[in-house]
Amino acid sequence: MLARVCSGAVHGVEAYPIEAEVDVSGGLPAVVIVGLPDAAVKESRDRVRTAVQNSGFLFPEGRLTVNLAPADVKKEGPSFDLPIAVGMLAADGQLRSERLADLLILGELALDGSVRPVRGVLPIALAARRAGKRGIVVPADNVAEAAVVEGLDVYPVGTLLSLVKFICGEEAIAPVRLDLAEIFRGARGYPVDFSDVKGQAHAKRALEVAAAGGHNIIMIGPPGSGKTMLARRLPTIIPEMTLDEALETTKIHSIAGLLGPGTALVATRPFRNPHHSISDAGLIGGGAHPRPGEVSLAHNGTLFLDELPEFRRNVLELLRQPIEDGRVNISRALGTVTYPSRFVLAAAMNPCPCGYFTDPRRACRCSATQIQQYMSRVSGPLLDRIDLHVEVPAVRYRELSGEGGGEGSEAMRGRVEAARRRQLARLRDDGIHCNAEMGHRQIRRHCVPDAEGQELLRKAITELGLSARAYDRALKVSRTIADLEGAEAIAPDHVSEAIQYRVLDRQLWM
Numbered sequence: 001m002l003a004r005v006c007s008g009a010v011h012g013v014e015a016y017p018i019e020a021e022v023d024v025s026g027g028l029p030a031v032v033i034v035g036l037p038d039a040a041v042k043e044s045r046d047r048v049r050t051a052v053q054n055s056g057f058l059f060p061e062g063r064l065t066v067n068l069a070p071a072d073v074k075k076e077g078p079s080f081d082l083p084i085a086v087g088m089l090a091a092d093g094q095l096r097s098e099r100l101a102d103l104l105i106l107g108e109l110a111l112d113g114s115v116r117p118v119r120g121v122l123p124i125a126l127a128a129r130r131a132g133k134r135g136i137v138v139p140a141d142n143v144a145e146a147a148v149v150e151g152l153d154v155y156p157v158g159t160l161l162s163l164v165k166f167i168c169g170e171e172a173i174a175p176v177r178l179d180l181a182e183i184f185r186g187a188r189g190y191p192v193d194f195s196d197v198k199g200q201a202h203a204k205r206a207l208e209v210a211a212a213g214g215h216n217i218i219m220i221g222p223p224g225s226g227k228t229m230l231a232r233r234l235p236t237i238i239p240e241m242t243l244d245e246a247l248e249t250t251k252i253h254s255i256a257g258l259l260g261p262g263t264a265l266v267a268t269r270p271f272r273n274p275h276h277s278i279s280d281a282g283l284i285g286g287g288a289h290p291r292p293g294e295v296s297l298a299h300n301g302t303l304f305l306d307e308l309p310e311f312r313r314n315v316l317e318l319l320r321q322p323i324e325d326g327r328v329n330i331s332r333a334l335g336t337v338t339y340p341s342r343f344v345l346a347a348a349m350n351p352c353p354c355g356y357f358t359d360p361r362r363a364c365r366c367s368a369t370q371i372q373q374y375m376s377r378v379s380g381p382l383l384d385r386i387d388l389h390v391e392v393p394a395v396r397y398r399e400l401s402g403e404g405g406g407e408g409s410e411a412m413r414g415r416v417e418a419a420r421r422r423q424l425a426r427l428r429d430d431g432i433h434c435n436a437e438m439g440h441r442q443i444r445r446h447c448v449p450d451a452e453g454q455e456l457l458r459k460a461i462t463e464l465g466l467s468a469r470a471y472d473r474a475l476k477v478s479r480t481i482a483d484l485e486g487a488e489a490i491a492p493d494h495v496s497e498a499i500q501y502r503v504l505d506r507q508l509w510m
Contacts, residue, residue, distance in 0.1 A: 003090035003097055006104045006133065007083040008124035009075060012337045013251050013292075015120065015127035017104070019069045020080060022087030027063040033084075035068030038076045038289070047078070047109050048085045055113035055161045060092035076289050079118040082107035082137070085160055086167070095164050103155075104128040105137040105163075113160040117141035117261065122247070122254045125149040135175065137163060144264035145254055147176040148183075148247070178264055180243065187267035190236045195408035196229070199399035203230055206390040206501060207346075208412050211237045212419040213480030214434035215473075216323065216345035216385065218308065218504065221392030222359040227348035230392070231304045234346055235269045236409035238302075239417045245300045248340060252292050252299055270301030276310040284318045285339055290330045295322045296339040308349040309377035316382055319345070323385045326437070342437075345386065349378070359394050375504075384469040387436065387477050389504040419483040435480045440472070447475040453495040460499050474498045 005020045031045040045066075052059050066084055068075045083105040090097040106124060108116040117139045125146040128136045135153035138146045143156035153175035157163045165171035194204060203219060207230060210217040219227045241249070249266045253259050259266075274283060274294045285293030295303060305311060322328050322341035330337045352371045356362035366374070383389070423434050430442055438446065449457070457474065460466050466474065475490075477498035482490045 001091045001093065003087045003100070005083040005087040005090070005100055006128075006131075007080055007106050008104055008120075008127050009073070009077075009079075010120035010123055010255055011073075011335075013123060013248075013255060013339060015123035016073075017127060017131050018075065018080070018083075020083040020087045021067040021069060022084065022091045023065045023067075024060045024088070024091045025063050025065070029061060029063070031064045031066070033066045033068070035066075035071040036074045037068060038074065040078050041068070041075050041080055044078060044081045044084055044109075047081055047111065048088065050111045051081070051109040051113045051160055052085055052088065054111060055159065055164075057089060057094055057164075058092070060088055064088060064091075077118065078108035078116075079106045079120070081109035082115060082157075082160070082163070085109060086163065089164060095168050097167075099167050099169075102134040103137055103167075104131070104133045104135075107137070107139045107142075107157065109160060115139045115157050115159060115163075119257045120251075120255045121146050122148070123251045125152060125154070126247075126251075128152060137166075141261040143176050144178065144262050145250060145259055147178045148180060148250070148264050180265070183265050184240070184246075184267050187265075188240065190233075190268070190409070192233050193236060193409045194233050194412060195406065197226060197233065197406065199395045199406075200226055200230060200392060201406065203390055203392045204406070204412070206388050207234055208237060208416060209477065209480055209484065209501075210234070210344060210346070210388055211412075212416045212435075212484050213387075213423070213476065214344055214436035215387035215477060215480065216347075216436070217388040217390060218347040218349065218383070218386045219390050219392045220349055220351050220358075220504065222357075222362065222394050223350065223355045225392045225394050227392050228304075228306055231302070231306075231346040231348060232271065233409065234302050234304075234344065235271050237413040237416050238269055238344070239413070239420050241267060241269055241300060249300045252296050252339065256292050256297060258297070270298050271304065272298040272301070273304045273306065276305075276307050278311070278315065280315055280318060283315055284322070284328055284330070285337075286330050290332065290337045292339045293328070295319070295328060295341040295343065298343040299340045301343055303343045303345050305345070305347045308347045309374055313377060313379070317379065319382060320385060347386065350374075358391065361394060380467075383504050384467050384473070387473045388501040390501060391503055415484055418486070419480065422483045422486075423480075435476045435483070438476055438479075443472055443475055447479045447490065449475075449478060449490040449495050450492065452492040453478070453490055456492060456495045456499060460502070464499075464502070466502060470502060474502065477501060 002023045007018045121142040122145045129152045137155045140156040147154045155173045246265045326342040328339045351357040352366040354365045357364045478494045481494040
């Protein structure tokens with residue numbers, strides 16, 4: 001007898017349906033799994049056998065053939081345990097299979113028959129809706145992320161036995177519903193605020209510009225000047241996530257296995273802060289079975305790289321494509337996987353190996369050669385891709401001892417949101433969301449300063465040695481500064497401020 005059970009698998013950040021075909025025939029007892037299974041899928045035959053028997057069912061006798069279709073796509077992970085077990089019982093006649101056509105089933109089985117959580121439930125739930133399925137059966141710990149998909153009944157199961165009873169109509173399982181508005185309301189608060197920052201008005205201004213236009217930023221200053229403190233507060237002034245952004249971000253975190261039990265959505269913007277010892281695959285993604293890296297986990301949020309020169313140079317150079325294209329392509333023998341990576345890069349570094357080159361109160365012990373070697377660890381092409389270079393000086397005592405920390409995140413976020421609305425209205429027809437995403441054509445159309453502004457840029461190119469890419473980025477930053485002020489035209493003072501944010505260009509440093 002032949003039975004078919006629908007399941008799903010993930011490729012990149014998207015999912016596609018998988019059909020588990022199970023046939024029971026005469027012959028010597030054996031379980032054969034075909035359809036390009038990996039080791040974890042092949043091992044499911046032993047997990048399923050034990051789980052079926054410990055759940056009180058008879059394991060089918062004879063030869064069992066399991067085909068995971070389509071057969072030309074690699075199948076990975078333990079999420080096929082549950083559909084294979086259900087298919088075996090249906091093929092053996094131990095459960096009625098009429099309801100199976102309306103359901104997509106996935107989950108890992110423990111040896112006692114309980115159902116364990118799996119990765120990638122959200123993208124598979126979205127694929128189930130596209131495939132016209134009425135419902136999806138998922139492990140109880142994964143039910144929240146699947147339930148954010150509207151138009152799909154989501155059934156949580158804890159054991160194989162309860163699932164069989166549900167399919168046979170002997171036990172009712174109520175579909176789970178979620179209030180998305182309540183989830184977003186609960187995600188609005190941040191434990192940090194810009195009002196905590198003492199002094200550093202110039203750096204706060206630069207971070208506001210970065211948030212308003214989606215620009216990358218690097219902060220240079222001595223130890224203890226507050227670079228990390230400032231960077232951690234950047235997400236608090238970026239506009240709140242939309243539902244589409246939250247779904248995109250949650251899919252990536254689901255695939256990476258970073259959603260905790262009961263977590264429905266990543267509704268606050270991610271802040272990723274990898275250590276400088278991170279590997280290529282850890283930052284960009286990859287592995288034998290590709291997984292998203294930090295640049296993708298930071299999608300729609302902030303990627304903070306502290307002590308930037310301490311990262312291995314080959315690792316830093318891998319950032320060029322994600323910064324330029326907003327995606328990462330990982331090629332393997334069996335195909336190419338693409339992960340989104342649209343983020344705001346915030347980096348921090350000391351001005352020299354000892355850290356006190358720009359500190360007027362501490363003597364620097366580094367020679368000019370040592371400083372130059374230290375700065376050269378970050379390549380010019382990478383710096384060109386960072387829009388804002390900002391010096392963060394040491395904080396004075398009177399600023400530290402004063403009451404209050406200046407303007408808070410709420411007021412700054414209000415100006416940022418107003419600037420973003422102007423950008424969306426201007427760039428809607430181009431399919432982009434902020435000034436940092438503008439290409440050459442949009443820059444020529446929307447970033448045209450007056451004659452005085454053009455003269456400032458000419459001097460920056462000829463006297464300060466700015467590259468063509470730095471020129472374009474200065475124009476985009478000028479446009480963002482004008483948007484923050486609500487100005488339609490780019491004025492000379494907007495251009496002047498944008499040029500000031502290029503302190504790491506060769507002629508401006510040292």
